[in-house]
Amino acid sequence: MDLTDSLPFGPGALGFVGLYAAVLFGIGYFAWRQNQKQTLSEFFLAGRNMSLPVLFFTLYATQYSGNTLFGFSGAAYRDGLGFLVCVQFMTAIVIAYLVLAPPLFRLSQKHQFITPGDFIEHRYQSKGLRLLITVLMLFALCNFTLAQLKTMGTAFAGISGGRIPAEYGVIGLALVMLIYESLGGMRSVAWTDVLQGLILFIGFLLLMYSLSTQNMDFTTALSTLAADPERAHKLAPPEGDGIRTWVSFIFLVGLGAAIYPQALQRIYSARSVKVLKQSLAFMAFMPFCTALIAVIIGVWVAAKFPDLTHAMGTDGGPVVLSETVLPILCLEVMNSSELGYWAVVGIYTAILAALMSTADSSLLSISSMITQDIYRPVFNPTADQAVLTRRGKQITWAIMVVLVWLALGYRGTLIQLLEIKFELLIQCVPAFYLGLYRKELSAKTIAWGIGAGLIVTMGLNWAGSLGLADQNYKRVWGIHTGLIGLMVNLMVCLPQLCKKYIEKN
């Protein structure tokens, strides 16, 4: 079973989604009325005036995507409690913010940064480095948005009961996002994130409720797994490679996700440092309300449905596990009662909300970076704010058209490159984390470090395909290749960081 079949949604569920879309339009219109000036700061950063609830929910809705619901529960089905690491790496992102947010917020207020590239050029005085980092970030973000769009289509087809094909779902929801985003920019995105974040939060609560209504409770599920020699490993603590992968995950996601451009731009958008601090304090506990619930679902389904690995899709091919675990739970709940049916409608709306909130934030970041980091310096250095804002809107539409086209049909070799987005993005870590605190680092060193990190990461990922080894490596000794690349990257930076100390001695 995948997202598109077997869940018996009626027309009422589609009406529910229609109502949700109408509210999104309303929010977009209201945000448009609120936008006072035609400036980049107003359009891309909501006038740097986000209040606590708005900043918190936009951070929450952006950080926890549809992947949290599908990907995490699927991984927990496969790895059992070993995927509790997701609770820890989502917490690690907030720890990373403790390093980034205080100085970055002050600098962004003082120098009116719009994009991460603004900080890079200000800090390193290098247009080349700004371009390099912008391209890496754009690549990661486009990939991120693409994944959301693809899942959005399948989720929409699922909730429409197969009445509306996935392609129309992608186009329709992309149009909804484009309209409210063009109307109010970041203000629209952040306000819709409040709604989407709330729906997502309620969705997770509904999932917990759904589990509690089942005839197998969680502790029974655990004892079922423990009693089965073939599945007992899902409850065992990780060892050897497993421990190293656990630690690698914490560093990879913790350091990498905190420098996603849309996350950095939310730091810029805070009304005050007080609001920023309060939002991050709430975020420190959100992994317990989201990632942990996804793990509980995955483990529960693993106990109740042990043979999903042998399941076949409607086309006869193997089903992608991560897309299967949640629909199976939903089917169980739907069939249990009328209340269960509407709970699943709520959960699916939450899934759509999670996907849309992540996609719209990424899309806005993409257009801000193309406008501010590429169009403005390369094509129109003298353009005024109104012209740039207009271009930003046009770029948003153009990017969306390309991404929708890719989501609907592209199957080229680029797909292989898309799989390692996070490993590439993490190579930008020294530029931000070290650049904020160490004046010794130059643009040239950072660029060489990124280059070395990229070569190592891509070399390991495609070692087999390039004929350098007998296989491609996603991890070596349990450590993600992106993190190995980052270590090489940091080693390139090390001599310059230690230069003063060496000269002194």
Next chain:
Amino acid sequence: MDQEQSPPKHSMKKDPANYPWVWWVFLALGLAWVPWPFNGTVHDIPLWALIALGMNVLVSAFVVYVIFKVWSDSGNSGEEDADGPH
């Protein structure tokens, strides 16, 4: 954007990153954060998983402590950052 560059200063004692003890605590919590091979269960929940989650609660609580007690918000905005890092 203001293109003027000024060198980073290392006297930003108001930021959590500048307090070494904060990171020593994170390191200590981090060592306990990683799952240790404890056997046994509590109400059928593996002990190692309970300890890992319990440590996560402690880490989150310490994050909140650092946010409110270490990270200074005097001045409330970018205005106080005349001696910012760059």
